[in-house]
Amino acid sequence: MKFLTLENGYLGAVIEDTAVDLGAAARELVATLPAETLLDLVRAPEGAAAEVWAIAHRAVALGVACRPLAEVRPLAPIPSPQRNIFCLGLNYRAHVKEFEKNQELPDAPIVFTKSTTSIAAPGDDIPAHTDVTQGVDYEAELALVLGRDGRDIDPADAWNHVFGYTAINDVTARDLQKTHKQWFLGKSLDGFAPMGPLLVHRSVMPAASEITVRSHINGELRQDSTFDNLIFDVPTIIATLSRGATLLAGDIIATGTPAGVGIGFDPPKFLQPGDEVIVEVTGVGPLINRVAPG
Ligand code: MG
Numbered sequence: 001m002k003f004l005t006l007e008n009g010y011l012g013a014v015i016e017d018t019a020v021d022l023g024a025a026a027r028e029l030v031a032t033l034p035a036e037t038l039l040d041l042v043r044a045p046e047g048a049a050a051e052v053w054a055i056a057h058r059a060v061a062l063g064v065a066c067r068p069l070a071e072v073r074p075l076a077p078i079p080s081p082q083r084n085i086f087c088l089g090l091n092y093r094a095h096v097k098e099f100e101k102n103q104e105l106p107d108a109p110i111v112f113t114k115s116t117t118s119i120a121a122p123g124d125d126i127p128a129h130t131d132v133t134q135g136v137d138y139e140a141e142l143a144l145v146l147g148r149d150g151r152d153i154d155p156a157d158a159w160n161h162v163f164g165y166t167a168i169n170d171v172t173a174r175d176l177q178k179t180h181k182q183w184f185l186g187k188s189l190d191g192f193a194p195m196g197p198l199l200v201h202r203s204v205m206p207a208a209s210e211i212t213v214r215s216h217i218n219g220e221l222r223q224d225s226t227f228d229n230l231i232f233d234v235p236t237i238i239a240t241l242s243r244g245a246t247l248l249a250g251d252i253i254a255t256g257t258p259a260g261v262g263i264g265f266d267p268p269k270f271l272q273p274g275d276e277v278i279v280e281v282t283g284v285g286p287l288i289n290r291v292a293p294g
Contacts, residue, residue, distance in 0.1 A: 003077070006019075007075065019069045031055050049163075086253045088232065109237060118191065124194060133186075137271065138262065139171070141256060143253065146162060155239045169195075171189075196284070207228075
């Protein structure tokens with residue numbers, strides 16, 4: 001089961017290369033749709049995704065409310081989340097070492113957030129913000145979207161709180177990150193969280209070792225790892241974030257980036273106006289954005 005947010009903000013499903021406008025499909029098929037948007041679906045009771053999926057299959061079989069996926073320009077899967085994106089810092093071993101020489105591996109998860117207004121759609125230009133930063137960097141990541149509220153979540157139960165996953169580019173102003181110590185400012189500039197295009201339901205999520213997390217800059221492969229290389233795995237992340245604090249269905253958790261970011265090179269390879277950035281997470285489809293021309 002794969003879903004997206006259509007241009008108009010409403011819920012879509014993707015079956016092979018076909019996108020279904022679920023609102024239109026439900027009207028044509030006189031079916032009851034349990035959610036109008038992807039955020040509604042994520043927050044809906046368990047079972048809603050399967051109901052929606054059944055409508056999508058009927059629509060494809062009858063050729064109703066369908067068009068080629070290539071003709072859709074989706075928004076971010078959750079374009080306006082209820083609160084900041086939770087993010088893991090330094091969560092791949094090789095990235096810890098490139099980030100700063102002699103940097104110790106963290107002994108507990110490093111957590112920061114990105115503001116909701118940093119979210120951007122696939123295909124949107126990434127603003128260069130040259131008036132506030134000279135060090136814009138890319139970070140390919142797998143992002144989880146939670147489907148169930150919880151507090152003090154047991155690691156053994158953590159995956160039951162995950163609705164699915166998507167891709168995010170945790171774009172970072174490295175100079176702001178360094179100057180202000182806390183990472184929020186350098187991570188939260190407008191347009192610094194391109195996300196999508198697809199949200200893949202957990203029921204069809206491949207094994208962690210089968211999910212690659214990659215980035216290409218102007219066609220050059222920069223990051224290439226697999227999701228089983230996390231230092232702190234998904235159960236540990238969710239247990240940590242929910243200790244004494246409530247996580248909500250609809251929350252987004254960016255799980256960290258592998259080695260190969262711009263600051264890891266000597267000299268650093270920061271993004272420049274006009275650069276094309278492609279983030280690829282297995283199953284999600286390419287997340288393609290260009291840095292706005294200067
Ligand atoms: Mg990151």
